[in-house]
Amino acid sequence: MVPLSWYLILSAILFTIGAVGVFLKRNVITIFMCIELMLNAVNLTLVAFSSFYKQVYGQLFVFIVMTVAAAEAGVGLALVISVFRNRETLDVDKSNILKL
Amino acid sequence: MLKVIVFAPLLGAAILGLFGNKMSERLIGLIACSSVGVSAIAAFVAFSKLLGVQPDSGGVRRISETLFTWISVGTFRADFGFVLDPLSGVMILFVTGVGFLIHMFATGYMSHDPGFWRFFAYMNLFMFMMLTLVLGDNFLMMFVGWEGVGLCSYLLIGYFFTLPSAGDAAKKAFVVNRIGDFGIALAMMLIFYKFGTISFIDKEGLVGVFTKAATMPVEALTFSSLWAGGLTTIAILLFIGATGKSAQIPLFVWLPDAMAGPTPVSALIHAATMVTAGVYMIVRSNAIYAKAPMALTIVAIVGALTAIFAATIGLSQWDIKKVLAYSTVSQLGYMFLACGAGAFTAGFFHVVTHAFFKALLFLGSGSVIHSMHHEQNMAHMGGLKKYLKITFATMGVGTLAISGFPLLSGFFSKDEILWKVKSSPILPSNLGLILWLIGLVTAAITAIYMTRMMVITFFGEERFRNNHGSHDGHHGDDHHDDHHSHGHGGDPHESPLVMTVPLMVLAVLSVVGGFVGIPEALAEKIVPHSLHDYTHSFYKFLDPILTPIAASPGNVTGALAQDHHAELMSTVYSTIVALLAIAIGFFLFRDKPLMTMPRLLEQKYYIDEIYDAFIVNPLKSISTTVLWKVVDVGIIDGIVNGLAKFVGFTSRLTREFQSGFTRSYAVFIFVGAVTVLGYFVGYLVFNALR
Amino acid sequence: MLTTDILIEWLVKIGVVFFILMTAIAYVVLLERRLLGFIQMRLGPNRVGPFGLLQPLADGLKFLFKEDIVPLEADKALYVLAPMIALVPALMTISVIPFGDKIVILGREIALHITSVNVGLLVVFALTSLGVYGIALAGWSSNSKYSLMGGLRSSAQLISYELALSLSVVGVIIFSGSLDLVEVVKQQNSFWLGFIPKWNIFTQPIGFLIFLIAAIAETNRVPFDLPEAETELVAGFHTEYSSMKFAMFFIAEYANMVTASSMATLLFLGGWYGPFVDKFPLLGPIYFSLKILFFLFLYIWLRGTLPRFRYDQLMRFGWKFLIPVALANVVLVAGLALLIY
Amino acid sequence: MEKVFFIIIASLSVAAALSVVAQRNTLYSAFSLIGLFGCLAVAYITLQAHLIAAIQVIVYAGAIMVLFVFVIMLLNIREEELRVDRNRLLIFSVPLGGLLFGLIYFGLKNFKIDEIKGAPVGTSEAIGQGLFSKYLLPFEVTSILILLAIVGSVVLARREKDGDIEDIEDDEQVVKVSMAEKSKVEETKE
Known part of the structure; x- marks a missing residue:
């Protein structure tokens, strides 16, 4: 039997990679994907706990997280398209007019 | 029922305040008077209902209504509720009754004033606040009304806001009252701290303040009990509030200045109702005072001093309204003197009779001022009885009543007060006697200055004819835009019926008002035996709300209390003094109406100057x-x-x-x-x- | 526990199924060419072997020996990977498809499916939905306009029709109460009035039609073969492919057809059930194959007769007609299920 | 045996995740991510969460990532330009990441629970029961969320032709227009 902590640590590694990816990448789509990665890391934790505690609620939560991720991807990619149309770039550092 | 009494004037105020500027004067007057009238009728109905209520275990008849719980924080609870008991019952009767008459009078007096609607909106608001004060079933409700009447007083004193003097007077009243209100606020906190409640009455889940206070021991008659944080401290703090609202030493300075307001305001607020709120509160809190003899002593002393102090100033005033103002201060002093002597009922009886005759006098003076085209200086009057027959007659009745002319209302109430002071079981040793003497002298002075006022105004030569052209500098504060100019130079004319009817009603009340409370000793002599049950009805009605007062140890005058012979002697003294004083006043001032008065008195003991120098x-x-x-x-x-x-x-x-x-x-x-x-x-x- | 027996059983099953599948695909191609020939009043390939039966072999040899061209500007890695990505999920789906009940061979009870998953239906959908990547990647990595267009169209089309496909199956799931394909089939075992089989096609014909249409669209077949529309996109996503790589796409497409047909069979036509299956379980796979054959025939028939949709028509049909109808069907079937149970 | 299997899956996932971040080509990142999702699906299966595993593949790999790939292809993003990153804050990001991992690690490394007996919970029945009884409201709310997302993305992605508003539902036209534009972009590149 694989111990719970292994799953948790795998999840931690994935989450960290995702988080660091968000900072390192300049391409908005990649950033998006890193966020998805973090979400998945969390999902893994939830499923792991759910299955070790024999409680179904963690998986329900994963279900809802997935829905949210889907919605987020839909809107986010629509945004990406409209940003790209206006600025002809996906580099987030070039979309920096939102400041004082 | 109680809701109607309180909220009818508020409705009137709301209508007038919101839409009054679009209405005709007739409609405004109708709304204002009818809202108060409805309130008055409701008050009478409620009162008669109260008479039919079964007394509770303490012998008190009581009707209470709780609209909702206003504040509920922790154990603190303040209901938005009203209570009708004998005390508040009597109070609302004359507040609404006199209020209605004064509203009626004012529709004549204030006609053609550009701020007509504003005036009546304020007046109705005042009625609402006053009734809240009287009917509120806890200290906080009472405080709301207390502050509310203060606000309305401020608004109405400053009614002629274009005159700097009116604005200053309004501010002065407001600021001076704040000092007193501070005392009330502190007292309330202390009450909650001490009793855990601020409710007057017992009701479900609440035991009232007074029920608890009645079970507490009497506090020592020493100065240290004043700041011990006990009942004496509470009583003194409440009394500080009362000195502010009821114009006692040292906070009386605002009341004479308050005469800058229109005369009906002076009659309603600064004579009949609001200024008596302090007395009402002390009577209401008698259970607390009963346990605090030190506080009572101080109340009595302050009251007596105020009475004689203001009366002497009144001797020397030339402004007809100022005379009445100082007279009011003096009479309020009387009431506090009575309360201080433990004779709460007597004090309250004087509140009632005073409301009748002082309102009458003020309205009469208003009638005079009205007919003199807003001339207030008595030096420019004289000989008016020929022109103002009704006013003269009614004011004469009022003067006799306040002077203590036998068998008029003032006679009974004042006599009772003097006797109760002399025979007080709680004032220390000979203090009762001294205060009685002061009261007697004050009564004499009162009779003198009131007679002086009557004589200067209504008798003698007609000084207004020759002085009229040059009196502009002495024009009263009650200064309208001169829409009466067409009447200048003509003879003074009697006021319209809408003004004289209230005068006549009040005159009748001033005469008969005293019969509900004829002192016992006197009643035995002058009232037929078959009517004895009715002679002392006022006291019988009110006494149940009082907490029995224990006599101070070693009090010599306490033994007098049951001595009817001594009481009759006191009555005789005061009758003689009153009649003598009226005579002195009449003959002295008929010959020399413009006699110069001592400078000290004319300058009001330089009190304002002293305040300016030391405080302001x-x-x-x-x-x-x-x-x-x-x-x-x-x-x-x-x-x-x-x-x-x-x-x-x-x-x-x-x-x-x-x-x-x-x-x-x-x-x-x-x-x-x-x-x-x-x-x-x-x-x-x-x-x-x- | 995993024992050697079971392992061997698995390996044997996988080998057999794989062999049958590949053979079937090869001959479906032949069948298609011959049938198209007949539909178009010509003969079709009939020279290699009797009736052209060896034609698939020849085709395979041809694919093997053709020159393998990789365009210069292509993304090499993805270009190579794309056909594999297309093929692998297509073949994998067969692993959860049951083609018969348990049979006894050599004293062993053997279930006629490679593996049983309690969410088999979802696994099939999951794997088929992965197939789109092969096409999209192929289109993109070729670095060619036509290919890219094909890839884009393909992904849009597959996403769109997958919704209708999934929704059409909901009715079946409601009736069977399970996502296990074996359960779904077993639920259709009995009869009404003793002779009408309790197939889902009778209770929900609308669902069946939607499933059929969406499945055809999912497999990029006529009339939904926009991604490889020869006339406008040359050959769509596999324009640049040749030799074995092209063959892989080809195989993937036909494997998908087989999968779709078997799904239709399992879900709506009672799977392997037919007369006397209870007594002779071996009949099951035969009935199953026949039913699949019917659907494959339908595919070819459609290809021979229907013109291709325009792209906007395709999208409009999918979003504005198919999905609403599928939703309505779900409501309808749910109501029906309430009535029956 | 299971542990070995887990280690394989885990290393594959980590490798895929690193690849997501390390790849310069966005499409490669996307495919690494798909691979990661596949690995996670397998991990879910080892956790007896079959339904979630299937949904993981269908929703994430089958739908969301297709959308990503679609957009990447639509916008024709070939390669991320290589440029020296001047954002000072990024110096901190890697140590911060290390710190984060350290924290999570220390927080969780000794996390143990007593094994709870019972049947696996990941069945579709159990999840369906949960979603449609106790958690019905969140479930319905997600459907509203999805609806909002649909409306939002249609509004965001559609293009108004010279001020006149085209039919909202014609989103395939948006796709067509975008494709036309993309080819234009390609032309200008050449």
Whole structure:
């Protein structure tokens, strides 16, 4: 039997990679994907706990997280398209007019 | 029922305040009078209902209504509720009754005034507040009314806001009243601290203040009990509030100035109702005072001093309304004297009779002023009885009543007070006797200055004819836009019916009002035996609400209390004094109406100047030099400016964070998350190590 | 526990199924060419072997020996990977498809499916939905306009029709109460009035039609073969492919057809059930194959007769007609289920 | 045996995740991510969460990532330009990441629970029961969320032709227009 902590640590590694990816990448789509990665890391934790505690609620939560991720991807990619149309770039550092 | 009494005037005030400027005077007058009229009728109905109520275990008839719980915090609870018991019952009767008559009078008096609707909106609002004060079933409700009447008083004194003097008088009234209100607020807190409630009455889940106070021991008759934080302290704090509202030494200075308001206001607020609120409150709180003999002593002394002090000033005033104002202060002093002597009922009886004859006198003076085209200086009157027959007759009745002419209302109430003071079981040793003497002298002076006023105004030569052209500088504060100019130079004319009818009604009341409370000793002599059950009905009706007062130990006068012979002697003394004083006044001033009075009196003992020198000016200079230049500019502005500078500085720093780079924002979020996580993990580690 | 027996059983099953599948695909191609020939009043390939039966072999040899061209500007890695990504999920789906009940061979009770998953239906959907990547990647990595267009169209089309496909199956799931394909089939075992089989096609014909249409669209077949529309996109996503790589796409497409047909069979036509299956379980796979054959025939028939949709027509049909109808069907079937149970 | 299997899956996932971040080509990142999702699906299966595993593949790999790939292809993003990153904050990001991992690791490494007996919970029945009884409201709310997302993305992604508003539902036209534009972009590149 694989111990719970292994799953948790795998999840931690994935989450960290995702988080660091968000900072390192300049391409908005990649950033998006890193966020998805973090979400998945969390999902893994939830499923792991759910299955070790024999409680179904963690998986329900994963279900809802997935829905949210889907919605987020839909809107986010629509945004990406409209940003790209206006600025002809996906580099987030070039979309920096939102400041004082 | 009680709701109707209270809210009818509020409805009137709301209608007039919101839409009054679009209405005709007739309609405004109708709304204003009818709202008070409805209230008055409701009050009578409620009162008659009260008479049919079965008395509770303490012998008190009571009707209470709770609309909702207004504030409920912890154990503190203040209901929005009303209570009708004999005390508030009598009070609402004359408040609404006299109020209605004065409203009626005012529709004549204030006609053609541009602020007509505003005036009646304020008046109705005042009625609402006054009734809230009277009917409120806890200290907080009473305080709401208390502050409300203060506000309305302020608004109405400053009604002619274009005159600086009116504005100043209004501010003065407001500020002086605040000092007293501070006392009430403190008293309320102390009451809640001491009793855990502020409710007057017992009701479900609440035991009233007075029920609890009645079970407490009597406090010592020493000065130290004043600041011991017990019942005496509460009583004194409440009395400080009363000195403010009811114009007692040292806070009486606002009332004479308040005559800057229109005369009906003076009659309603500054004679009949609001200024008696202090007395009402003390009578209401008699259970507390009964346990605080030291407080009672102080109340009695202050009352007596105020009475004689104001009366002497009244002797020398030339403004007809000022005379009445000082007379009011003096009479209020009488009432407090009675309360201080433990004769709460007698004091309250004087409140009632005083409301009748003082309202009558004020309205009469208003009628005079009206017919003299807003001339208030008596030196420019004289000989008016020929022109103002009704006014003269009614005012004459009022004067006799206040002077203590036998068998008029003032005679009975005043006589009772004097006797109760002399025979007080709680005032220390010979103090009762001294105060009785002071009261007697005051009664004499009262009779003198009232007679003086009548004589100067209504008898003698007609001085208004020759002086009329030059009196502009003495024009009263009650100065309208001169829409009466067409009447200048003509003979004074009697006021219209709408003004004289209230005068006549009040005159009748002033005559018969005393019969409900004829003193026992006197009643035995002058009232047929078959009517004995009715002679003392006022006292029989009110006495149940009083908490029995224990006599002070070693009090010699206490033994007099049951001595009807001594009481009759006292009555004889006061009758003689009154008649003598009326005679002196009449003959003295008929011959020399413009007799110069002692300068000390004319200048009102320089009280205003003393206040200016010792309180107002130091305060001003402190305000200018310390509070303004140092505290405000230096500290407060310094803090504010410093804050602004600090904010600017930190903004410049933090602005760096808003770089517009999405990823740096992400880093900040991340740093936050790491911090939170670090906290939790640190906590875990810490726990593990420990 | 995993024992050697079971392992061997698995390996044997996988080998057999794989062999049958590949053979079937090869001959479906032949069947298609011959049938198209007949539909178009010509003969079709009939020279290699009797009736052209060896034609698939010849085709395979041809693919093997053709020159393998990789365009210069292509993204090499993805270009190579794309056909594999297309093929692998297509073949994998067969692993959860049951083609018969348990039979006894050599004293062993053997279930006629490679593996049983309690969410088999979802696994099939999951795997088929992965197939789109092969096409999209192929289109993109070729670095060619036509290919890219094909890839884009393909992904849009597959996403769109997958919704209708999934929704059409909901009715079946409601009736069977399970996502296990074996359960779904077993639920259709009995009869009404003793002779009408309790197939889902009778209770929900609308669902069946939607499933059929969506499945055809999912497999990029006529009339939904926009991604490889020869006339406008040359050959769509596989314009640049040749030799074995092209063959892989080809095989993947036909494997998908087989999968779709078997799904239709399992879900709506009672799977392997037919007369006397209870007594002779071996009949099951035969009935199953026949039913699949019917659907494959339908595919070819459609290809021979229907013109291709325009792209906007395709999208409009999918979003504005198919999905609403599928939703309505779900409501309808749910109501029906309420009535029956 | 299971542990070995887990280690394989885990290393594959980590490798895929690193690849997501390390790849310069966005499409490669996307495919690494798909691979990661596949690995996670397998991990879910080892956790007896079959339904979630299937949904993981259908929703994430089958739908969301297709959308990503579609957009990447639509916008024809070939390669991320290589440029020296001047954002000072990024210096901190890698140590911060390390710190985060350290924290999570220390928080969780000794996390143990007593094994709870019982049947696996990941069945579709159990999840369906949960979603449609106790958690019905969140479930319905997600459907509203999805609806909002649909409306939002249609509004965001559609293009108004010279001020006149085209039919909202014609989103395939948006796709067509975008494709036309993309080819234009390609032309200008050449």
